Amino acid sequence: MRTLYQFHGGVHPPTNKAQSARAPIVPAPLPSKLVIPFHQHVGNMAKPLVKAGDRVLKGQLIGMPEDGVSSAVHASTSGTIASIGMEVVAHASGLPDLCATLIPDGKDEWAMHEGMDYRSAADADVRFALRLAGVVGLGGAVYPSDMKLRTGRHKIKSLVLNGAECEPYITCDDRLMRERAAEIIRGAEILRFALDAEEVLVGIEDNKPEAIAAMRQAAAASSDKIEVVAVPTIYPGGGAKQLIRVLTGIEIAAGVRSTEKGVQCFNVATALGIYRAIQFGEPLLSRIVTVTGNVRNAQNFEVLIGTPVNELVALADPLPDTNHYIMGGPMMGIPLPSAQVSVVKATNCIIAASDKLFPPAPPPMPCIRCTRCADACPADLQPQDLYWFAKAKEFGKAQEYHLFDCIECGACSYVCPSHIPLVQYYRFAKSEIWARESEKNAADKARERHEYREYRIEREKQEKADKLAAKEKAAQLAREQAAKPAQSASVPATTDASSEDAVQQKIQAAINHAKQQAASVKPKNIEQLTPRQQAEIAEIEARRAHIRELAQSHVDHPHVDHPKEAP
Amino acid sequence: MAEYLLILFGAVFVNNIVLVKILGLCPFMGVSKKLEAAIGMGAATTFVLTLASGASYLINQYLLGPELAYLTTLSFIVVIAGIVQFTEMVVAKTSPVLYQVLGIYLPLITTNCAVLGIPLLNVQAKHNFLESIFFGMGGALGFTLVMVLFAGLRERMEGADVPAIFKGSAIAMVTAGLMSLSFMGFSGLVK
Amino acid sequence: MTYQGMKDIFYNGLWKQNTGVVQLLGLCPLLAVSNSVVNAVSLGLATTLVMLLSGAAIAPIRQFIPNEARIPVFILIIAVLVTAIQYAMNAYLYSLYVVLGIFIPLIVTNCIVLARIEAFASKNPTLESALDGMAMGLGLTAVLAVLGGIREIFGHGTLLSGIDMVFGEAAKSWVITVVPNYHGFLLAILPPGAFIVLAMLIALKNWLNLRAERKAGGDSAAVAPVGGG
């Protein structure tokens, strides 16, 4: 028996897994359309390679990974690209993002693909293959898997496979492990080889005895040293840091790569995806999705990426009082902005929700500093302090108290007797801090540019002055040489004036031309303006007037060489 | 030694210069918004007050005497102003960071009632040299202590849902009042 | 000096820049001696006198003082004035002198005196400086009087107790008993009460300001209540 470690905190919400874990995985039928976002992973968006009207084959690359952290996007089936455009995606913001809409032709015709022998291939080639296959973490983080195989100079001792699946309701990994244990183990072998890890530990929560048994059996068949460990059921025992802690005793701080400590962790479904990508050259086109909650037939489906959620949910027969959908589990999931969004690589579960199933929490009361949240926090944080600072927008303080070590697991909110949406406050604070950071960078850049400009202007002035002085000197010299004729000095002045006039005239002409143009363009779309837009325009005009004044009052005195006429 | 420690203890807790004697309130209210500033101000005041207590004792004992008692205030304040200016120059040179934080407040030490009040109280209580120093240091440590604690409370109150009209100095004043109330618990500890 | 200028000076001193509730300077005497109206007003007037005289004394000589020596010289002058007043009180208002005790010499370090000299007298002509000193002093006295009044009524149920210290035995009958048979809410006359009552005055001033602003700016200043703690 392995000695297991514990992490601080954790909670035991009702698991509600039985509903969906009973039935085997069913492939979902081809949907009427697939909406495939180009940005389903952490990192840079993939660059579209197709345009509307293109015919594509199943597994054809349609989005090319761009610089650094990025991953490829593929057509999930064969068909025609109907459009490339902004569609609402499965994201907490509810904002649209770039997607390819694919109308399947029903033939499900594969593009050419072939596997590779990972044992003989160079590491870089294996990683590039994964990148092109669009394999990203399916445990929830959707981090490109190829990046996780870069270990730098660090020696990897343990490879951890995450089969904990600690979130309530979700059973996709459970079913996967029961039904496709062998393939997962094959994936683990590939990963072990790529990482050159000494041991492979598969952590599975002890409430999934069938999965543990299946995995043990498959592991026994492997030539690698693969140990399947039953870990205690506690949320968030499936968090990578927590699972690593439980299995190896190693704690990985925020901002530290686990490879630095000799551990790497992959989800079991990711391992399977990696196996299929390497062995058969199959890109990641589908995933297992648990459909559960307020439905009659909760079960797991194998779903093509891009399948609209409403078409998927219909398979499970939702009850009529369902009023919204959650992607992910009840602890960390996000509410979907609409049922029309499509399944993405991060979609491990769709929960049909109703007010009865998830009654709205009572209105939050003030924090009474009961520290239940601190007792539940798996990151050993003081959530009540983080909340206090986030609420007061004291972001510096929040950061001092390690806001960024928070894994947003929601355990604190779950236990809070005041029902404070703590995680919300942390997310808010984090995104504000990020925004500030980038603003500050922009300001620094602006300062630099401004200072450079000042310097440049100063230098130009200096140069001009120098030149002038030199000219003057030359003129002086010339004057001295040509002793008598005295009128010559006035000549340049007049030419100057006339040339300036000419410039002025040209500008005037241009202005007139532009005014005509402007007059002909301007009234274009004023009628359609909403009152709000009109108000906005008025406001902008007022502001401009003000700025003009300001600009003039400052510009008039020292800077400008030509006194400017009011247009 | 014991009686000196008692003087020290009494000056820090029982007769706390700010909360019981009500002296030195302006810097107490002004420099307690941030913990670091409070600590810095406390350190500077402790330094000045200890020196000032000793110096004023010597002046009172050896230069003034009973005939020139009418020069007490004048000579004390002049000496204090000198010590403060000296401290200011030293801090500006040695710790620009501290100077930055205390910037506007260092000169205010001169107008900190406690700094003149403690030497005057020393004269009133007929303390000897060592007693004067201990009393001065105790007073200053008491000042520092409550200011640091106060700053801690004020930092925490930043996030509190204080009614609009009490935001800022009013609630700080209430807090000082409740602190003063709590410090009454020390009364009687040193008779 | 114009009438308007004078009005401004007094408006500033008595209300807008009031030392006690706005600038929060000169707090020690404000809190320490405001346990009765008589004490409070007496010290307030003594301070006013010092401010008036120091304003008047420093404004005319301000050109002759080098910048580095500014503060020490100002304080010196203040200290002289204060000591003079202290001796005068000692001679002619002995009981009051005893009651106010250390707080008379401490007028020297009352920040507000120096602050006004720095901020006003060192930049303005004599008459204005003297008036500014007086206005600021009176502003302080007003707060002191109100504070003293509230604390005395709450603490003892009386007003003007100790008036005999100023006007002699005969004035003993002037003491007003506001609440007869009062138990005496001692907190009010102890240091904590001083802080809390002053806090209430500050809040009152904030409230009046806020109300004035709301009136001026329509309802826009109204803030929607935010829940969640």
Place this chain on the structure above:
Amino acid sequence: MLSALLVMAAIAIVLGAVLGFAAIKFHVEGNPLVDKIDAILPQTQCGQCGYPGCKPYATAIAAGEADINRCPPGGEEGIRKLADLLGVEFKPFGGDTLPKPKSVAFIDENLCIGCTLCIQACPVDAIAGAAKQMHTIIASECTGCELCVAPCPVNCISMVVIEEKITTWKWKYPVYALTPVK
């Protein structure tokens, strides 16, 4: 009387000597405060504060001549930081100075006559183009200061509010109204 004068003279002389010595020994110069304030200002250089740029405004604040609530691009957060730095109370924006949504300038390329006036106005060199050629704004460099808008003789520059995208989207402050139950 004489002894009094002597005593005070002695005190004054000793102090004078000590301070004189200290003044020489512990001499410092420079004012790092301006830089600290400048670091907080957003460097938009827009002049809405009434000063010809951020640095001059910072200098004015440091000298105690300007209020801390004059910079709209800095937002309330900026004021708060200034208040913290200077140890003064936070002050909301007054009257005409109010922050507005972040925007960048946009040049209508059909109208631009290439007069270079906007280039001269832009404090951060965010406009590219040569004389008599169409100009473009480098959106990533533009600070949205609007200084180029007024000088343009043909009014071809407009400010475009930056729209929220998924990548720039921020989680909102959770507002839960506790509904009064009457």
Place this chain on the structure above:
Amino acid sequence: MAKASLYTALNLLFFALIGTALLAVTYNLTHDAIARSEENEKLKLISQIVPAAAYDNDIMKDTTQLAPDKLLGTSEATVAYRGRLKNQPSIAVLQAIAPDGYSGKIKLIIAIRSDGRIGGVRVVAHKETPGLGDYIEIARNNWITGFNDTSLENRKTADWKVKKDGGAFDYVAGATITPRAIVKAVHKALQYYAQHRDELFAGAGATPPEKEKGK
């Protein structure tokens, strides 16, 4: 730099000297008035417990130093005032300290007639709890007048206690420590007086004419 600081120092010196001179003048002007008001104040206090008819000398001037004594609770020499009627000792005013008040020492002045009866007692300084132990001040309560005319003769030793402890002196319920301390102190002061009466009045008495001047 050096020059500037010299100038500064001289400037300071100049103002310091002017200030000092001014203060010296003020001091001289107020000196007498201050001495007078201080004396008046003491006289006022003493006259509360010493009826004017009880003496005809200048009681403020007819003083003697008393060495520290356990019975008086003093640890430093104190001044006693002596009243004489026609050059005969008539009344003495002693300073005494009750060391065991609720929160520290209570300073008293006690007038004792030549026949050993108390002329009056006043509390000069104390730190008792406001509102509870402070009824010993004459300004708040006339409890302190309960000592008038008591003596070692007309109160037995057992009577020198508060009523709660079986003695003869009143108290306010809830605050008995303070009165206990004072009763004890007054009792001891009487004992002191009994032991030291003669040395107390020894030494030159002031002559009656001076009394007129004093008044």
Place this chain on the structure above:
Amino acid sequence: MFFSPFISKQDTVSQIMLKVLLALVPGIALYVWYFGPAILVSITLASITALGTEALMLKLRDRPIAPFLKDNSALLTGWLLALSIPPLAPWWLIVVGTAFGIAIAKHLYGGLGNNPFNPAMIGYAVLIISFPVQMTHWLTPHGLGQVELGFIDQLGYMFAGVLPDSLRLDAITMSTPLDTLKTRLHLDEPIKQIFGLPIYGHLAGHGSEMVALGFLLGGLYLLAVRIISWHIPVAFLGTLFATASIFYLIDPAHYVAPLFHWFSGAAMLGAFFILTDPISSPTTHKGKLIFAAGAGLLTYLIRAFGGFPDGVAFATLLMNICVPLIDAYTQPKVFGRKDKADGKDGGQP
């Protein structure tokens, strides 16, 4: 708005407070048994005042009233204050104390969850300083053979200040065991003789020791249902015991045995109900230990050497002042980090 987590435990603030109120019941029952039902009147009065002040302040602050009245925290403040002051105190005493605690110490800071000071103890401190006379008249416990007032007479005294003819206030009241001890020690009586007085029972005061036992029981219940953690009671009682032991061992003639300190005054109430107020106490475990140990030490110092018979209230308030600093300097180690959560190295975004 609707965001994760979508599920939560069913506990609420008002349930927590309600359980704390419940835990007070055994102590109160014993109180009634030994000192008569007057305390129930005090508690009722305190409850009414507490709720009234709470409602008024919420209204003034423009906050919803009902949810906060239902959270039971004001009730708890009222009850605790009523238990700390003499049961026969005049009605206005409890009203002033409760109103002050809730209006000034709680709502000026923003109400529930925001107050740095313990409202009930602020109320107590204000009262003992302002009205020491009324605050030192405690009822004589049942069974000491003296005159006992009927309930009606008690009401009469509380509301009208009148006693039945021929009764002096002294006859029905006494100073508390702690107070008596202090007074008599002051008079140099030996401890043995003092404890011979009828008001002393087995451990401490007759009657009040049983009340303290009742509070101990309630406190154990709170520990069992995990509303409070062991840190504060253990550290407080431990320090009090240790300090008292030291002095007792040095000079048993002038310092009483440690157990006496446990079972007199507000020690038990303080250890389980007052110092544990989550809002005005530290949040970290180490912080709680420091906080309670400090309070224990101060309580002893004030009892043995200070100007007040009991030190729990002032010790609580004095330690309340230190809470922000204690919290700041006792931050626990963060997952995976060696340092505490007060360094500036916070994860970079």
